[in-house]
Amino acid sequence: QKGRGSKWVILVTGGTGLVGKAIEYVIENEPAGSRFGKRPNEKWIFASSSEADLRDPAQTRKLYEKYQPTHVIHLAALVGGLFKNMKYKLTFLRENILINDNVLHASYEHKTQKLVSCLSTCVFPDKVEYPLTELNIHNGPPHESNFGYAHAKRMVDVQNHAYKEEFGCNFTSAIPTNVFGPHDNYDLEDSHVIPGLIHKCYLAKKNKTPFVVSGTGKPLRQFIYSRDLAKLFIWQLREYDDVEPVILSVGEDEEVSIKEVADAIVKAVGFQGSYTFDTSRADGQYRKPASNKKLLSLIGDFKFTPFEEALNESVKWFLENYNNARI
Numbered sequence: 001q002k003g004r005g006s007k008w009v010i011l012v013t014g015g016t017g018l019v020g021k022a023i024e025y026v027i028e029n030e031p032a033g034s035r036f037g038k039r040p041n042e043k044w045i046f047a048s049s050s051e052a053d054l055r056d057p058a059q060t061r062k063l064y065e066k067y068q069p070t071h072v073i074h075l076a077a078l079v080g081g082l083f084k085n086m087k088y089k090l091t092f093l094r095e096n097i098l099i100n101d102n103v104l105h106a107s108y109e110h111k112t113q114k115l116v117s118c119l120s121t122c123v124f125p126d127k128v129e130y131p132l133t134e135l136n137i138h139n140g141p142p143h144e145s146n147f148g149y150a151h152a153k154r155m156v157d158v159q160n161h162a163y164k165e166e167f168g169c170n171f172t173s174a175i176p177t178n179v180f181g182p183h184d185n186y187d188l189e190d191s192h193v194i195p196g197l198i199h200k201c202y203l204a205k206k207n208k209t210p211f212v213v214s215g216t217g218k219p220l221r222q223f224i225y226s227r228d229l230a231k232l233f234i235w236q237l238r239e240y241d242d243v244e245p246v247i248l249s250v251g252e253d254e255e256v257s258i259k260e261v262a263d264a265i266v267k268a269v270g271f272q273g274s275y276t277f278d279t280s281r282a283d284g285q286y287r288k289p290a291s292n293k294k295l296l297s298l299i300g301d302f303k304f305t306p307f308e309e310a311l312n313e314s315v316k317w318f319l320e321n322y323n324n325a326r327i
């Protein structure tokens with residue numbers, strides 16, 4: 001099997017975030033030597049921004065000199081909700097371009113054997129045929145609300161191809177759908193839908209106030225549990241050797257409505273007060289399904305955690321870590 005034998009030093013940038021922490025959890029908790037568990041020839045390093053600010057080429061180079069990574073999972077990014085993306089388009093564009101350029105070039109200079117960078121389904125064109133597939137990333141402008149972030153991420157795919165063609169680098173990328181799980185950003189103003197609603201529902205229970213969900217609850221989304229996504233990243237690092245990206249997602253038939261999300265949160269939090277939908281608030285797109293056909297055709301057998309089970313684990317983590325979570 002690939003990766004057995006030779007020594008691997010695996011650097012995870014953004015190793016302290018939602019996805020990075022999930023990879024660390026899987027590596028430590030899956031049986032050693034199993035498909036997703038730690039292998040004896042592997043050393044894993046989870047880097048935070050305090051260790052190296054990757055917007056800075058000198059700090060990036062120093063990080064690579066310190067660890068000499070043979071393999072890199074690149075997750076570090078300036079990430080934010082809709083509001084922040086709309087307000088700070090240039091900052092999202094520029095900081096992510098800097099981070100990605102520094103990491104890709106340091107990986108080239110240090111002869112990193114494999115680099116998997118993280119994109120997002122936000123990179124896809126606004127006007128596009130559904131389901132989204134790996135083939136239509138560049139076929140039209142992204143939604144204007146997040147064009148800074150989206151263009152910076154798209155450039156990673158462009159650079160991966162250029163590094164491969166000019167220098168033969170083994171660089172590739174992953175495209176996850178909406179992620180949730182322990183260590184998420186549970187901020188009320190600037191979070192994604194699941195952590196935001198968990199926090200809101202918790203406060204409604206604590207303060208005995210109504211739990212009001214924005215919109216009709218009808219839109220459908222694909223959510224992936226961070227610990228499932230972690231396994232898919234580990235698989236992609238170890239077993240996938242092609243420059244073309246892979247969408248890492250549950251299937252199109254596993255879309256969940258916002259109402260189903262809110263129902264599951266109400267149950268998991270144990271909220272018994274008034275629970276309503278504020279239909280005067282915008283819903284966003286009804287659905288934007290992404291296909292996981294390519295992933296399934298390559299990975300073979302993979303079992304996603306059932307949504308409710310994953311949600312219960314996330315709520316449990318939030319309640320147990322309320323004092324030190326990002327809120």
Ligand code: NDP
Nearest residue numbers: 014015016017018019048049053054075076077118120179
């Ligand atoms: P988080 O916000 O939870 O974590 C971001 C990570 O990036 C942190 O470890 C942070 O370090 C690090 N980071 C940020 N800026 C810098 C910097 N200048 N230098 C070094 N490190 C930095 O994000 P997620 O885990 O949610 O996201 C991981 C990846 O997944 C990102 O590339 C994101 O675009 C992508 N993604 C996320 C989705 C989601 O739903 N969450 C969906 C699709 C893609 P520190 O905490 O130490 O500051």
